Amino acid sequence: MEKNFSYTSLYNFTYNIFKHIGCNNSDATTATKTLLAADLRGIDSHGVARLSGYVRLWQAKRINSNPNIKIIHETISTATVDGDAGLGLVVAPHAIQIAIKKAEHAGTGWVSVCNSNHFGIAGYHAMMALEKDMIGIAMTNASALVAPTFSIERMLGTNPIAVAIPADKQPAFVADFATTTAANGKLEILQRKKEDAPLGWVQDKNGNASTNANELKQGGALLPLGSDKEHGSHKGYALGSIVDIFSAVFSGASYGPWAPPFPAYVPIPENMPGKGLGHFFGAMRIDAFRPADDFKKHIDNWIERFRRAKPAAGYDKVLIPGDPEREMEEIRIKEGIPVVESVVEELKTLAKQFNIETEF
């Protein structure tokens, strides 16, 4: 059911596709690295599995492959960026670099982005700050799949938050998570396997708890982190809302139920209150708060102490955010990236469409 590809072979193919839709060399490189970071880190729903989706958005003229990304508002520590409908995979790396630049001068930098679209995995952008001894933060809004607590209407996207924190000898702390109980990608995996979802992931169109992994196709909704009020879903709803507001209301993007959809066949919402999807990025110099060596020594100590936390019966060890993805990346860069058959078929179709020779 899966075929294995080397990183290099997926890289060359993906780069070729981005070139064919009109990206210049530099943007095609950026987009390819960003997209494939998802496959390397094991977040298969956000990698090459989405390549044909991006192409369809370009065909529908919802993506501009040659954008003029520009700052439209700024202060010493902030900027608002218009992505000019560019690939989120290109706009986001551009924007986090502006945040890093601001932080070099002001201690921290904060960038809100409008007129963009899906940017791949949030964690990849946040991690850009690490090499500068900065904490990186990345978030994005997304099309509405999530019902607020007490509601049956889809009002928010899965709106992820990523925070990357540099360490010294330890690998960096990298949290990257949807503000829902389960990301939509996990539901898609169950759909493919024809399996049920655990209670607490989705509700049906009437707001009843459901285990049907196809509930979203029947008017149901994903649930905010916490699942129900008794288990704190109002907190997940608040978190998703904060991501929406920082990403889209700060910047002038479209927010809440008006966020534009990823599938090109889904019509854009009417009366959008802003332009495209929104993102929000932050970069904080660790030496803006205390000497960098001190900070990193204590983060090492923090990580080592948490690794030593007593595991519960049946578990080997306590994980640090980022551990599973980093371990996956180490494996996949060596052993290749498994791609499910349906995605391989999509890639073959793309190859034909653009007359690209492949080994697939």
Place this chain on the structure above:
Amino acid sequence: MEKNFSYTSLYNFTYNIFKHIGCNNSDATTATKTLLAADLRGIDSHGVARLSGYVRLWQAKRINSNPNIKIIHETISTATVDGDAGLGLVVAPHAIQIAIKKAEHAGTGWVSVCNSNHFGIAGYHAMMALEKDMIGIAMTNASALVAPTFSIERMLGTNPIAVAIPADKQPAFVADFATTTAANGKLEILQRKKEDAPLGWVQDKNGNASTNANELKQGGALLPLGSDKEHGSHKGYALGSIVDIFSAVFSGASYGPWAPPFPAYVPIPENMPGKGLGHFFGAMRIDAFRPADDFKKHIDNWIERFRRAKPAAGYDKVLIPGDPEREMEEIRIKEGIPVVESVVEELKTLAKQFNIETEF
């Protein structure tokens, strides 16, 4: 089982107590307003119910009622503050003002605080930014009650996050929540009523799911938001960790399992890696991203749209973060604040201890 007090009568009493432990007029005013904001907003666990706890910390010489709060490190948009073991109720309002000041100049301001202790409710501090047309952010670490996913060891506090966002005609969006499924205060209410907790709030000392509201007294732990891995507890664990690191590793406070306890009879952890509890504050000028009027018009639109989201069967309406607390404040400022009998007894004891005449 409860006695009703006017805000003014609780205010005068509390102010008197803070004066008696050595606060100057200005600090006593700040501490009283901060503490009672919890009672007004319905977060009874964090208000006068804790007054005798603060006094006991002062008696144990863990609180300095006359602190020299100072900036020990800064950049254009950041500062690190040493609270000099002052009341968190005084240190925190001081620190958020520094963040606001930084934001006035740089667009945003970010302050990490060490050598502090419990600061009341996070939401109160975040809301200080609203009157300046800024978004306010407040978080704090706290003594360890929470086990990370896959662990049976208490490593993190309930580490709350508050974000306050200004609107125009609508009341502000104010999220304020512990990064656990349920705050410890909710568990204490069940203990008093001798009721069980829902599954998903706590685990026993072996890591098993439990409904025993007294589980923490028997070696158990609170659970991160999400309750278990299948429902995203690794996300709650990551959030609590980020709060711990921003509040305590940035600033040089004590972190993770070494965070100092609130009850004065609990010994301070050995080999603390920093000083006292830590907090983290942020202030972001909304006009650092787009014109303030634009921003507020769209936040009104955001709030109005979410209020109109279709409610699930059995619910009247969808709430905006901050609605319940604001409504409670409107009621309590008029009708008074109910205080449970055990807390009234503690206040009477304090009155005797300091020879204060009261109406209690």
